[in-house]
Amino acid sequence: MSGYVYILVWIAACYLITNTVRPIHKERTCGAWEYRYDFKWALIIFLPIVVWCSLRTNFGDTEAYRKSFLELPGAFSSLFSYVPTIEKDKGFTALSIIIKSIIGNSDIFYFFIIAAIQGLCLVIVYRKYSCNYLMSIFLFIASTDYLSWMFNGMRQFLAAALLFTAIGLILSKRYTLAIIVTLLVSTIHGSALLMIPMIFIVQGKAWNKKTLLFILGVILAIVFVDQFTNILSEAIVDTQYDDLLTNGIWENDDGTSMFRVLVYAVPTLLSLVGRRIILKENNHVINLCTNMSILSTGLYIVSMFTSGIYIGRLPIYFSLYNYILLPWEIENIFTKKSADIMYLLTIAAYLLFYYLQMHMAWNLI
Known part of the structure; x- marks a missing residue:
């Protein structure tokens, strides 16, 4: 089996482990007591995606990002001289130079760090706000978002993931801080500015x-x-x-x-x-x-x-x-009985979409 199938097997295994070990506890979320996954277990569930993302080869924009990273200066001292020469998304370039100054010329570790930041953002939000964390992660995978974004458009997805963690600011209507965060994130990808009017909508x-x-x-x-x-x-x-x-x-x-x-x-x-x-x-x-x-x-x-x-x-x-x-x-x-049926139908439908997208559209499996 390919990794594209193994990742679904991993989610199924996590479901069985969760039902056996029950790494879930009650915690206060948005003023109410809710059952949530232990943070360590939530991280472990998502970790294989991050590792796999760091080891990917020749998928989507991967080679372009690898080439761009390898051509960057590797010294932190060059940050202030090199970044001003970049016309767009200076924040992403600055972050990449900082990472390179720490890890050296390893593109694998570079992809790992970017994917780890993206994954951590998702884990934090889904664990806190989703009533079914594992289902949320399954949907993220079966929708092929993990491939479309973490394996491909990682610069824009880094911006999207960081803004996703600003959900608390939006919920509490701290508009000034939310806009400041959006402006900072827009230096990673300019399209993030779209979020500013949407915060109010x-x-x-x-x-x-x-x-x-x-x-x-x-x-x-x-x-x-x-x-x-x-x-x-x-x-x-x-x-x-x-x-x-x-x-x-x-x-x-x-x-x-x-x-x-x-x-x-x-x-x-x-x-x-x-x-x-x-x-x-x-x-x-x-x-x-x-x-x-x-x-x-x-x-x-x-x-x-x-x-x-x-x-x-x-x-x-x-x-x-x-x-x-x-x-x-x-x-x-839905009622409890209907909800169980809907969960099964949802999983089946997303698996079908995953297969069609991976096999028919992308020819990956």
Whole structure:
């Protein structure tokens, strides 16, 4: 079996171990007592992904990142002379130089450190806020996000993962600090600036007027797709994505596949079905996750009609919240018996998607 299958076997093994050892305890989260995984066990569950990520070869942007890292100066003293010569994402370059000054020219350790930071961000948030941590990690894997981002677009995902840990700032409405964090993270990947207006849109109850206006904007973007595409092509000039224009990628980009969009839209659709229950519970975390899910689905729909490479990369800032939302929906919208069936159906559906994506689309298994 390949590593792409072994990682799913590992998650299944963790499920069996968890049911046997029960490394779960009660702790206070958002003002309520909840059952949560022990932090060490939560780390162990995610560790194989980090290790595998550090050992990857020739997947996606890996070689480009490796070449870029090896060409960086290795002395900390060069930080202040080299970084100013970089036009975009100076924060990522600075971080890479700092890492290289510590570990030397080892690209394996470099990938390990970046993946460890990303993984730690996910572990912290999912362990604290998800009602089913292991299911959240399974969804992250079976959705192929771990490959699309940790093995491929690691610079943008580093920004997305760091902003994901700012969920507490958003929940507590500490806007100034949240914006400062976003501005700092945007030095790693400029697309992180998208989060600043979204911080305010996602506040409030699920499916509120602001999210409905966002949906209206999505509909208008689709109706006037030609004009919207022209605006996009102008917007990406002198950004991280301007190579899409110079290399002719933009013209050949046929958008995100409908199948992938449908998969990412499932939590949003379930939230619409269970809207009455979500509003009744008025759980601030779930309200936030629902609104984030709506933003994610909206952007994915737009990317289906415009650019999968540009617009299709933006929802990662919001789709990570889906893996908190979906387990909660299963456990709270449905009865206990129905929830067990829904868990099985969800696992089966995501495994099917994983197989189709890995075998049919990417030819990896």
